[in-house]
Amino acid sequence: DTGVSQDPRHKITKRGQxxxxxxxxxxxxxxxxxxxxxxxxxxxxxxYFQNEAQLEKSRLLSDRFSAERPKGSFSTLEIxxxxxxxxxMYLCASSPGAGSYxxxxxxxxxxxxx
Amino acid sequence: RKEVEQDPGPFNVPEGATVAFxxxxxxxxxxxxxxxxxxxxxxxxxxxxxxxxGNEDGRFTAQLNRASQYxxxxxxxxxxSDSATxxxxxxxGSARxxxxxxxxxxxxxP
Numbered sequence: 001d002t003g004v005s006q007d008p009r010h011k012i013t014k015r016g017q018x019x020x021x022x023x024x025x026x027x028x029x030x031x032x033x034x035x036x037x038x039x040x041x042x043x044x045x046x047x048y049f050q051n052e053a054q055l056e057k058s059r060l061l062s063d064r065f066s067a068e069r070p071k072g073s074f075s076t077l078e079i080x081x082x083x084x085x086x087x088x089m090y091l092c093a094s095s096p097g098a099g100s101y102x103x104x105x106x107x108x109x110x111x112x113x114x
Numbered sequence: 115r116k117e118v119e120q121d122p123g124p125f126n127v128p129e130g131a132t133v134a135f136x137x138x139x140x141x142x143x144x145x146x147x148x149x150x151x152x153x154x155x156x157x158x159x160x161x162x163x164x165x166x167x168g169n170e171d172g173r174f175t176a177q178l179n180r181a182s183q184y185x186x187x188x189x190x191x192x193x194x195s196d197s198a199t200x201x202x203x204x205x206x207g208s209a210r211x212x213x214x215x216x217x218x219x220x221x222x223x224p
Contacts, residue, residue, distance in 0.1 A: 044216030
């Protein structure tokens with residue numbers, strides 16, 4: 001396990017469809033984060049897991065968004081009834097702890113809603 | 115006001131130049147500070163943590179001024195490969211997540 005893996009790399013979907021993304025963090029990292037990034041902006045926090053517990057959710061995460069990390073390993077992010085405004089890069093990151101630890105990001109899933 | 119603010123640039127500098135980026139943060143309770151680098155259409159990667167005493171990693175020097183809530187990154191002897199967007203990143207005291215600035219775009223010209 002050399003890094004954070006995300007799947008798929010790209011997703012094009014029609015407005016109104018549901019999409020699901022997967023993230024496999026670095027195995028010894030118990031913290032997992034989802035971020036969203038649009039062009040010209042830095043990543044914006046969506047949600048955070050410590051092991052299997054979802055401990056924090058951003059106000060950006062509307063009711064159409066749900067994330068899970070069922071066994072404290074991989075995580076999924078689902079967007080229901082996609083809208084054009086959901087088009088963005090969805091980044092997953094993991095870290096071994098808080099404090100001075102930075103994150104390791106995956107390559108991201110680029111979502112285009114048409 | 116954004117929690118982390120950066121000059122978006124772009125900064126276009128010749129090879130070999132020294133360039134400095136600045137960043138301000140609004141939450142005085144912030145405790146951890148980082149610079150990340152992001153290449154076009156790639157994920158952000160940790161460049162360096164920023165410590166109160168300032169720290170250096172090769173051609174890169176980071177400084178933190180807690181009183182002014184200001185972070186800087188200095189790149190000496192710029193290389194073409196330094197061309198990227200540099201993201202200023204802060205973790206506030208009680209927050210578990212990192213907050214990213216919008217980034218400063220650097221292009222090093224031959």
